[in-house]
Amino acid sequence: MANSHSRPQALMQLTTLSNKVLESRRLAIVKNIVFLLVLYHYWGRLYAKVFVGGPVRALYDFKDHLKKVIFKQMRRIPSIQAKIDAELGKTIKEMEHSMFSKEGDIAHHSRLPAQGLTQEQVLENLQKLQNMECADWKGGRVSGTIYHGGDDLTELLAEAYRMFAVANPLHPEVFPGIRRMEAESVAMVLNMYNAPATGCGTMTSGGTESIVMACKTYRDMYKDLKGIHQPEMVVPVTIHAAFMKAAGYFNIKIITIPVDPVTYKVDVKAMARAITRNTVMIAGSAVNFPHGIADDIVALGQLAKKHSIGFHVDCCLGSFIMPFLEKAGFPTTPFDFRVEGVTSISCDTHKYGFAAKGSSIIMYRYPSIRKYQYFLSADWTGGIYASPSVAGSRPGALIAGCWAALMKMGEDGYLDTCKQIIDARRKIQTGIESIPQLHIKGAPIGPVVAFGAEASMNIYDVGDKLSTRGWNISPLQNPPALHISVTMLWVNSADQFVKDLKDSVDELVSNPGSGKGSTASIYGTAASIPDKSIVEDVAASFIDLLYKA
The missing domain is CATH 3.90.1150.10 (Aspartate Aminotransferase, domain 1)
Incomplete structure (x- = not known):
């Protein structure tokens, strides 16, 4: 009997205790803090959407998001998914036919030949592959793609490749000439972009790697110097897709800023509003891929300097055109290291520098920035390991070709x-x-x-x-x-x-x-x-x- 009375009493005591805890001032403070953090989180998202992107874009994004949600739910309906799969299959078949129809009746090789071919047989196969139906690039009917400096230069690049076909800059003690040519190629491009005496850089496999390396550099640098563990970068919506790739690879939040609908330059005021304590870098183009427009590099440089963050200028496409506009008598705009706040620039030597595909230069204002690009491992069982960029072994032949193009063109x-x-x-x-x-x-x-x-x-x-x-x-x-x-x-x-x-x-x-x-x-x-x-x-x-x- 006593036991049956004690249970309700214990429950009442527990209820009273719970009420006291829930009504305590300390818990109220904790609840208020949690509420403020949630409010701050959603306010930040609202601010980024409405005040940075603009109310028109925010409304468009909301409608787009709503359509995505509805469409995603509709795809769960078997009949709709089946129709989508059928259309995708049809599209893939059309792409396959378009791609493979250009190959003609050449022999296919999906395994090693039982006996190696003679040199003449290999060359014969190469000739057939070269003769496949393709767009008329030699007649100047293809946008970009082939940055051809002339047949004589191509012959020179091929000879440079032949001379250094086995070279690998990972081993400078074995290939000192490659080390010299790479250092000189970087130095020549730094000079072309008016770098200060502290300027430095490395060679990469192309514009994408140059840009990816810059993003990785700023992520690591500001994690070290500022303790930023949730890095963000603020870029124009017209920036090269390599920045999106870097954001995905290195877990950097990317915030894209709209461009002026008339000038197609990035909205500098919107970019300023998008910069937060987590921003590690901003970027601009000179010129951008879509429209060939140079952003206001001077204004962006002032932003970067004000917030003490990295500022990368993508000159991969402008490469060997932008530095010569003024001397050629054409209108230009400030874009290189003479602009305060610019901390890095990428320039593709394999575009208008006419080097063979697979070479680009990433430049930094100071060596203290560049060191964050390197990968260093002091305790690997294979020995102390260090590399300047993504690749370990690299083709020294392409470095030789790049150097040859720079020297030949002048x-x-x-x-x-x-x-x-x-x-x-x-x-x-x-x-x-x-x-x-x-x-x-x-x-x-x-x-x-x-x-x-x-x-x-x-x-x-x-x-x-x-x-x-x-x-x-x-x-x-x-x-x-x-x-x-x-x-x-x-x-x-x-x-x-x-x-x-x-x-x-x-x-x-x-x-x-x-x-x-x-x-x-x-x-x-x-x-x-x-x-x-x-x-x-x-x-x-x-x-x-x-x-x-």
Whole structure:
């Protein structure tokens, strides 16, 4: 009986104790702190969306997010998923046919030959592979892609490759000449970009690696110096996709800032609002890939200096054009190490430097920054290990080729090619501006020109019309446009391009239904799909096909 009375009493005592704890001042303080932290978290997200990106973009993002949620739930319905899978399968088959139809009837090799081929047989196979159907790049009908410095230079690069085919800069004691050529190549580009006496750098495999290395450097540096464990970088929405890749690889939060709809330069005020205590770097382009526009590097440099953060200038595409604009008599803008606040610059020697593919230079203002790029391991069982970038072993032959290109071209050679390329770009730009249905994106100063169409015309239809005339130019999105990276090969084809462009537009004006080609179909469909994971599935399938033997 006593036991039955004690249970309710114990329960009442526990209830009383619980109420006292819940009503205590200390717990109230803890609850308030938790509430403030939650409020701070969501306020930060709201601030980033509305005040940094702008209310219009925030509304667009909200609608886009809502569509994604609805579409994701719809994909769970078996009949809808089956239809999506069927369409994806059809698209993949079309891509496969387009890719493999160019190969003709060549023999396929999916395993080592039982007996090695003779040198003559290997060369015969190489000749067949070289003769596969491809776009007319030699005729100057392909945007960018092939940065050709002439047949004589190509022969020189091939000879440099032959001489140093077995060289590896990982072993400077074995290949001292490669060490010398790499150091001199970096020094020459540093000088071209007006680096201070403290300037330094390394060679990488291309612009993507140069950019990825810079992002990794600032992440590690400010983790060490400022204790930042949740790093962020603030970049223009037009920045190269390599920054997105670096964010994914190194767990850096990336905040993209919209550009001015007229100038296509990044909104500096919005970028300033996006900088937080966790920001380790900002970036700008000179020039950017999509539209060939140089951001306001001076203003961005002031931002970086004010907040004591890294500032990377992506000159991978501007490379050997931007440094020679002023000497060539063309309009330019400050972009190099003479701008206060600039702490690193990437420059591709394999673009307008005409070196063989696989070489780029990443430059820093101080060695104290560059050291955070290195990978160092003092206790590895294989010995003390150190490498300057992602790769361990690297092809010394490409370093030799890069050095040979720089030495062969010289300042006078690069000045001359700058003049010819910019003249060709201006000729194309003038032609585009003479067509009422088209308009230039921003005011390009480098080798790139991008153009869109008025509302009455689909710019992708224009691109498809040009494709039927043998032109291979790049489509852009957000907003829709076409892009040309003018190379030396375009110097002799610029006039023909303008003529074909006018004819293509005239055809669409007289017969609007004559468009509807593959580019218009692909990008039109991509723009209408709220869940971009489907587009990414198609892109992944395309990469899969590249490795199908």
